Amino acid sequence: MNAYTGKILYVDLTTGSYRTASFDETLSKNYIGGTGFGVKMLIDHLKPGIDALDPENPLIYVSGAVSGTMVPCTASKFGVFAKSPATGFLGEAYSTGRWGAELRMAGYDILVITGKAKKPVYLWINDNSVQIKNAVHLWGKTTTCETEEAIRKELGDQDIRVSCIGQAGENLCKFACIINDHYRAAGRTGLGAVMGSKNLKGVALRGTNSVTVAEPDELVKMCKDLYERAKGPATVKYRTLGTAANMLTMNAQAALPTRNYQSATFENAEKVSGERIKEEFVVKTQGCSACPCRCEHIAIAKEGEYKGAVARIEYEPLMAMGPHCGVDDPNAIIKGIEISNQYGMDAISIGIVVGFAMECYEKGLITKEQTGGLELNFGDGHAMVEFAKMIALREGIGDVFAEGCKGAAKIIGGGSEKFANHIKGLEMTGYDIRGLKTAALGYAVSRRGADHQRHGSYGHDLGGKVDRYKAEPARGKIVMADEDLYCILDSIIICKFTRGIWNGPYDDIARVYSLVTGIPMTGEELRKTGERISNLARLFNIREGLTRKDDTLPYRTMNDPIPDGVAKGSYVSQEELDLMLDAYYEARGWSNRGVPSDEKLDELGLSDYAAIAAQAR
């Protein structure tokens, strides 16, 4: 095979041993890489029903199909998979930077880590050499300087790439993430806690092998074209302003989560707008390996107690620690994002959890004594930052909120579950979906919980392709098509910022795939592969106990209408959700309980997994 190394590295931290295995073109063709490899490996390697923090929960790293090649905006990506501590279902997250390409250049497409070391360790993979190194001196340290740079210095090579956890992962925070290349994160579903549960501080990589491609001359031609497209109108906005520009858009459309979703507009949105952040706080833009987009906007806090804090600015964390917490001071938000990176927390979830805690505080469910003296009121940037640290370190009542919204609400009680905004245990993201009905369906059925990135269906509502306020059966096919396409984007793995440069888009992607790997692939075959991966992921979740009742939305989304703005009065009723769910299941060829039919599994080549579906019927 070209591009693929065809090798899997298995590491068992309990025994301190490792082995390699080979895979052939069948896996490559049917599952591509990224999501496809991750889901396939997880369903085949996870003992059903084990706890997410059990040593035998495999932590799986996968490269994308074209990692390490010259294909723009794809070559640096990688995915991480495990059973999620946040949801108990499929855990998956993607990151970029340079680590993904390095994994393949080290000689592996897939890395599977199981077991638990007796004391803190890190994994050091240097081409064919695999070592388990002492990390006792790194335990308790932050990610970027104290771990990533320390490992480079210790191993004496500045070109080493490190993927690691901070204190949140060590402390098994349910939304701990894994950080690489300073500012990049495999952010969602709590995979940092899985790493921490293994006493694994990080994975250091150095690869010197070449990645071969099947048809270099044709690929160069196509990549030149893609590079031009990637520098052009389809992506220029990511370079100039970045996703933070969504702030004013969501605010105008009453889709901006504010004060724990008690409002959908923020009166001080201008103060935390992408326009203002760019003008006053962003000091440079930078990019990933083999990408001309240069979309990373690095900002520095310029005044106050957090002066000098550094963070990469994107809409989601800006929303979560800004309007969602009622905070209008960019300096505090930048510090909050920096804390997320340094302590290793999902920068979306931490903002949603702190906002949830603020509402608990204002409703008298937690006290000032419990917060260590913090007045945890909406709008208090200092309290937001300091409470985020308490959560990462599990200090005081931070220990409770480190369980995430769902877990914390169970402990706190007092009706707090009615404003704990999560789906399947994963905290909500930056769209108030009460007035975005297509997105509401996408969120409800997302395999990893509350998520805008497994379907992107908010684009239909906000782009005006559909009536955003109307729930109708046609949304089922829309969400299905989005999900299957995103499975392919996340399997190749293509940065979604560049979704606009791919014509077709399946046809362009299939052509690149074939030029790189030499494996014949058509656009239609690729679409079918996306559907296969979607169904296999569903089967994984079903095996872990998922039923139709889990395909739901937060209580507030379904019971508390938006109180303000153009979407005032909007919410998603159970009847609306059921209508769309039925249509979605039917479009997928699933029963009304959300279980794939035998016919569908046969059609997709998944009949080996039919017993999972049969048991759920």
Add this chain to the structure above:
Amino acid sequence: MKKINAESLVDFEIGAESLLKVKIQYFGSIRMAAHKSEEKMEIASNSTVYQLLQGLVDLYGESFREEIFQESGEGLREDLMVTVNETIIKHVNTAEVNLKQADVIALYPLFPGGG
């Protein structure tokens, strides 16, 4: 207020008695292309949203066009949100949506996430 270039709005009869006064708001990268956050304009009374957008492209040039229209030149970008009086209008209908006196038209680029 200024009057939009009559030649850019094809077949319009622009007369003082037939002008509509509208406000246009620009957000995100569209604001950067227009070099302003909002402005008031007088346009012909039978203007549609689509015609207004074409006229604005003529005023503000290539970088603005790239923010509004697909590279093919036909149709609006999928990641563009257009509202009239805060209501999202469907792209396919912009040529059929007639503007009224004192309408507020807002142009937002959508920034789908990367993750």
